[in-house]
Amino acid sequence: MKNQIFVTILLVILIISATIALLARWILISGLTKELELRGIAVAHSIAERGAGFVLEKNSPELLTIIFDEARLMERQHMINYIYVLDRSDQVISHTFTIPFPIGFTKANPMPENASHGVRLVEHGANTSYDIVVPMNEGLYRIGTVHVGLSKEHIDKLVSKLRFMFLGFISAVIIIIFYVSHRISRHITMPITRLTRISDELSQGNFDFNLGQESDTVDPDCLFYRKNQGRDEVSQLADSFLNMVWSIRLYRKRLQESELKYRPLFDSAPNPIFVVDASTETILDANPRAEELYEYPLEALFGMPFQRLGQDHIKDSPIAVRPHGSASGPAKDYVYYPRILHLKNGGHPFYVNMHACPIRYGGRQAIVVAITDITEMIEKDAQLVQAAKMKTLGEMSAGIVHEINQPLNTIKMGSDYLTLLLDQKKTITEVQIRDIVTEISEQVDRATEIINNLRAFGRKSDLTMELVSMKEPIQGVLSIIGRQFSIQRIAIRLDLADNLPLVKAQNNHLQQVFFNLLNNARDAIQEKMEPEPDLYGDIHVRTYSEDGKVVVSVTDNGSGIPEPFRDKIFEPFFTTKKTGKGMGLGLAITYGIVRDYGGTIKIESTPGQGTTFYLIFSAV
Amino acid sequence: MTDTEEMKPEKILVIDDEKATLKMFRLFLDLYGFDIHTAESGEEGLEIFDREKPGIVLTDIKMPGMDGIEVLKEIKRRAPQTEVIVITGHGDMDLAIQALNLDAADFINKPIQRKSLENGLAKARERLKIAQSLQDQVNRMDRQQPA
Numbered sequence A: 001m002k003n004q005i006f007v008t009i010l011l012v013i014l015i016i017s018a019t020i021a022l023l024a025r026w027i028l029i030s031g032l033t034k035e036l037e038l039r040g041i042a043v044a045h046s047i048a049e050r051g052a053g054f055v056l057e058k059n060s061p062e063l064l065t066i067i068f069d070e071a072r073l074m075e076r077q078h079m080i081n082y083i084y085v086l087d088r089s090d091q092v093i094s095h096t097f098t099i100p101f102p103i104g105f106t107k108a109n110p111m112p113e114n115a116s117h118g119v120r121l122v123e124h125g126a127n128t129s130y131d132i133v134v135p136m137n138e139g140l141y142r143i144g145t146v147h148v149g150l151s152k153e154h155i156d157k158l159v160s161k162l163r164f165m166f167l168g169f170i171s172a173v174i175i176i177i178f179y180v181s182h183r184i185s186r187h188i189t190m191p192i193t194r195l196t197r198i199s200d201e202l203s204q205g206n207f208d209f210n211l212g213q214e215s216d217t218v219d220p221d222c223l224f225y226r227k228n229q230g231r232d233e234v235s236q237l238a239d240s241f242l243n244m245v246w247s248i249r250l251y252r253k254r255l256q257e258s259e260l261k262y263r264p265l266f267d268s269a270p271n272p273i274f275v276v277d278a279s280t281e282t283i284l285d286a287n288p289r290a291e292e293l294y295e296y297p298l299e300a301l302f303g304m305p306f307q308r309l310g311q312d313h314i315k316d317s318p319i320a321v322r323p324h325g326s327a328s329g330p331a332k333d334y335v336y337y338p339r340i341l342h343l344k345n346g347g348h349p350f351y352v353n354m355h356a357c358p359i360r361y362g363g364r365q366a367i368v369v370a371i372t373d374i375t376e377m378i379e380k381d382a383q384l385v386q387a388a389k390m391k392t393l394g395e396m397s398a399g400i401v402h403e404i405n406q407p408l409n410t411i412k413m414g415s416d417y418l419t420l421l422l423d424q425k426k427t428i429t430e431v432q433i434r435d436i437v438t439e440i441s442e443q444v445d446r447a448t449e450i451i452n453n454l455r456a457f458g459r460k461s462d463l464t465m466e467l468v469s470m471k472e473p474i475q476g477v478l479s480i481i482g483r484q485f486s487i488q489r490i491a492i493r494l495d496l497a498d499n500l501p502l503v504k505a506q507n508n509h510l511q512q513v514f515f516n517l518l519n520n521a522r523d524a525i526q527e528k529m530e531p532e533p534d535l536y537g538d539i540h541v542r543t544y545s546e547d548g549k550v551v552v553s554v555t556d557n558g559s560g561i562p563e564p565f566r567d568k569i570f571e572p573f574f575t576t577k578k579t580g581k582g583m584g585l586g587l588a589i590t591y592g593i594v595r596d597y598g599g600t601i602k603i604e605s606t607p608g609q610g611t612t613f614y615l616i617f618s619a620v
Numbered sequence B: 001m002t003d004t005e006e007m008k009p010e011k012i013l014v015i016d017d018e019k020a021t022l023k024m025f026r027l028f029l030d031l032y033g034f035d036i037h038t039a040e041s042g043e044e045g046l047e048i049f050d051r052e053k054p055g056i057v058l059t060d061i062k063m064p065g066m067d068g069i070e071v072l073k074e075i076k077r078r079a080p081q082t083e084v085i086v087i088t089g090h091g092d093m094d095l096a097i098q099a100l101n102l103d104a105a106d107f108i109n110k111p112i113q114r115k116s117l118e119n120g121l122a123k124a125r126e127r128l129k130i131a132q133s134l135q136d137q138v139n140r141m142d143r144q145q146p147a
Helices: A002-057 A060-072 A152-203 A233-268 A288-294 A375-423 A430-458 A471-487 A507-529 A586-596 B003-007 B019-031 B042-052 B068-078 B093-101 B114-144
Strands: A080-087 A092-095 A118-124 A127-138 A141-151 A273-277 A283-286 A335-343 A349-361 A364-373 A466-468 A490-496 A503-505 A537-546 A549-556 A600-606 A610-618 B010-015 B034-039 B056-060 B083-088 B106-109
Touching: A002 A060, A002 A080, A002 A127, A002 A141, A002 A152, A060 A080, A060 A092, A080 A127, A127 A152, A141 A152, A152 A233, A273 A288, A273 A349, A288 A364, A349 A375, A375 A430, A375 A471, A375 A507, A375 A586, A375 B019, A375 B114, A430 A471, A430 A507, A430 B019, A466 A507, A471 A490, A471 A507, A471 A537, A490 A507, A503 A507, A503 A610, A507 A537, A507 A549, A507 A586, A507 A610, A586 A600, B010 B019, B010 B042, B019 B034, B034 B042, B042 B056, B042 B068, B056 B068, B056 B114, B068 B083, B068 B093, B083 B093, B083 B114, B093 B106, B106 B114
Parallel strands: A490 A537, B010 B034, B010 B056, B056 B083, B083 B106
Antiparallel strands: A080 A092, A080 A141, A118 A127, A127 A141, A273 A283, A273 A364, A335 A349, A349 A364, A466 A503, A537 A549, A549 A610, A600 A610
C-alpha cells in the first residue's frame, strides 16, 4: 500500500516532469536560439545602416571601425565570431578576422533572393558559426551585404547552461516531491499498517495488546469510546476501528463471563442436556449427566444420531418439528414431549420428559434437548395408583363378598340338595341332577368372572401404554361394583357408543379412574339420601366422540359440588367426606392418570341437583 | 292342632333378588314339604305376603330397593306372629343383631349350610308352636274364667 502510493505518485511526477522538461527545453532552447539570431540580425542591420555610406565611398577603414565596434561591444565579443561586409560584387570590403580572410568564405552563405536575411551554419577554421546575412541597401539599390558570424560554441554554451540549470531545477522539484510523496504515503499508510497489525492480533485471538491510543481523544463519558472529531479520514477510520475493537473486547469479555456462568450450569445440571444439530440430527454436545444416564461415554455421544437414544419420538421427532414454526403454524419457543421412552446404552428403556428448543450453536442451527428422567416418578405414580387400588379393593370388599357369596350360596345349596336327596334315599331323576349341576357350573363361571375382574383391577399394570376402548374399563368396574350400587339403591345406566375411537392409555388405570368417579357419585348420592331417604340414585355413564376426542361423561343426581370447592377437588388430600370415609386422593389420582394420557377433566355441577364429570381424551 | 292342619303344607315365602338362590330354595323347601312362594324384591314379597299370609318368611337382607330389614319391620307390623328368618351375607353381624332385635326368628349366613337352614326352620316352627300354644292357653284361660 505504502509502496504503491509512493511509486504511483513518483511515476506521475516523473512523467509530468519529463513532459515539462521536454516542452520547456524545446521552448527555451528554440527561443534562445531565435533571440540570439535576432540579436545577430540586429547587429547586422545596424552595420548595414551605419556602414552604407562607407561602402559607397569604399571607405574600408571607417567601415572596419564600425564593424569592430559592433563586434567587440560589451559581451558581444564572446558571441560574435566575425563580421564582414561585402560589396555588390561580393568582394570583401572589410572584416574582423584577425587572420587573413578565408578563401571562398564569401560563398559560404550567399544572400538569398527576396528575403530580409539568411542564416546558415558555416565552418571556418576550427570554429563553427551561424552566419547571418542581411542586405545593405542605399535607397532601392543593394550596395552590399553584411555577414555576422554568431559563435555556435557560445550559443551551445548558453544553451547547455540553460539546460543544466533547468534540469537541476526539475531534479530539485522531483526530489522535493519524492520526499513529500513519501511522507504523504507514510502518513496515509502508517495508521492502516497499525490497523492491519491490530487486525492480525485480533484474528490470532490476542485482545490484550496495547492500542497505544492518545488519551486526549478519550471521551470523558465513556472510557473506551473515541469520538471521531476533526482530524483526517484515516484517523477517523482508526478511531472507528479502535471503537470496534473495544466493543469486541467488551462483548468477548461478556461472552466469557456468560460462558463461565453457563458452562458450569450445563455441566452440573442435574438433568441430561444435549445439543443436537438441526440438519444432521447428530449430537454436538452433551453434559456429564447425559453420559451418566444414557451410559454412553461422552466421546461416543458426540456425533451420534440423536434418534438412537429413543424410538418413541421417531415419528414426530423434535427435529422434524420445525422449531421456527412450520409453514402452517407460528414459531414455538420449545416443543415438549411428555413421557417418552428412551434407551440406555445396551437397550434398557426408561421414561423421560423432553424439551426441545432451537438455538444457534457455533454458527449452526441446533436444538437444545433437555431431558428429565421420570422413570422413578412414573414408578411412584404407579405405586400410588396401586396403593389407591388396593385401598379401593378394601372399600369394595363388602360388595365383593356379597358378589361372590351369591354364586357360592347357590353352589352350596345345590350340592347340599343333592346330598339331602341321597340321605333321604330318594330316587333322583337324571333331569334333576342335570338341572342342579348346570346351575352349579353356571355359578362357578360367574364367580370366576368376578375374580378375573378383580384380578385385572388389582394387577399392577406395567408402564407401557396400550390402545384401550373406553367400554372395557367401564364394564370391568361395573361388574365389580354394579351390584353393590344397586343394593344401595343406585342405578347405573350405561350409554356406551359402539365403534368409539381407541385411546392410548392403560385399561387398568382407567378402571381406577372410573371406580373413583362412580364412588364419588355414590357418595354424593348417599349424602343427598340422608335428608331424602326416598331418593333413588341414578348414575348415567355415557361415551361418545366429539371433534376427534373421546368423551366419557359420568352424571349423578347427588348433592353436587359447591362452587368454591370445584377448583379444589383435584387437590390431593382435599375431601368433604366424613373423617375416615376418604383420604382425598381419589380425584387427585384420577386427575393424574387422565393427565398422563393427555386427557382433561371438566366438571359441571349444580348443588342439590347433581354433577357431571367429563373426561376428554384424544383419540388415536 | 288338628290333623287336617298338619296335612296341609305350611306356607313359606322366600324373598331374594337372586333367581338362582330362589331356585335352590324351592328345591330344598319342597323336599321339606313346604308350600313355597318366592319374590325377587322386598316390594313383591310384601305383596305376596298380604295375599298368601305365610307363617314363615325367609328374606335376604341386602337387596336393591327395599332391603330385608325394612321387609322384616313391615311384616312384623302387619302380622307380628309371622316368623321371619333373615339371610345375611358373611360377616354382616350388625345387620343380624339388628334383625334379631326386630324380633326375627333367626338369621342364616350365606352361603347357606343345610344344617343352619334346617335349624332356622326348626326354630321358626318352634316359635310358631310356642306362640300357638301360648295363644291356646290364653284362650283356655279365658274360657275357664267366665265373667
